Amino acid sequence: MSFYQSLGYLVFGSRLRRLSEYFLMEVNKVYEQAGIPFDASWFPVFYLLSKHQSMPMIDIAEQLEISHSAVSQMVTNLKKKGLLKTTPCKEDGRRQLVAFSKKGAEMLQQIQPVWEAISAAMETLVSENKQTQHLLAAIAQIEQAVQQQPLSARIGAALPE
Template sequence: MNYYQSLGYLVLGSRLKRLSELFLSEINKAYRLQGIAFETTWFPVFQLLDKHKVLTIQEIAEQMEVSQPGASQLIAGLKQKGLVCSQAHAADARKQQITLSEQGKTLLMRVKPVWEAIRIAMEDMAGTDGHHLLENLTRLEDEFKSKGLVNNIMENLNSKNIISHEENI
């Protein structure tokens, strides 16, 4: 057991961040090895537009669970690269409808086999208990959304007999 593993939940965020960085780095390598200029941060937008064809920036932000400015910034970058197009919404000109451009659709067709290979590789690596990992991550995400970690920490500090460092002296 390494140092991080020995600390359990106290370093869960650090372990998840390290794992996420490793995961995204490996996926970026796979894209590069296939000669595909695709960034992992684009995946949710491409997947959503593949599924829905047309979405507003607000709908993309809601689906990705990010702020509207964050989604706008991502869309602006994709627009600059010529991968998405936008046009004013027919009913509300303040809203922009986003679609994949022809270049974006071509790129989508190239990355879809990589996505399937990623899914298969991750299922293999996660093993037979992999579905439990995803279920537990979903449960943890739901707990963070509904109650929040800080509320839980404060509750524990107030209701449990946790002795502060100063009281131990």
């Protein structure tokens, strides 16, 4: 048993972060091997735009449940790479609509087969072990539970007075 496994829930977050970092690293390796200059951290924005063509920046932040500032930084970075463009919203000039540039739309065509392969590989990986077949449902339950009562409150309640 590894060090992390031996500590159980005490390092639950650390194990999830390590696994997440591993998955992102491996997916980035696939993009690199395919000659696609794409970073897995861009996936949420690319995926949303692939479904909506263009979206107000604030809507992207709400959908991804991250700050407007974080979205703004990512969009600025992707604009510098020539993958996205922004235009003022017709209804409200203070809002920015985000869309793919021509280069970004071309990259989307390249990466969509990778997304399909990722889904297929993950389904195979999860189906290989009966206990992992309900992994996404279990994660969703934990996410919902900590929205109802934050982990910090649960830890505080477990501390001796």
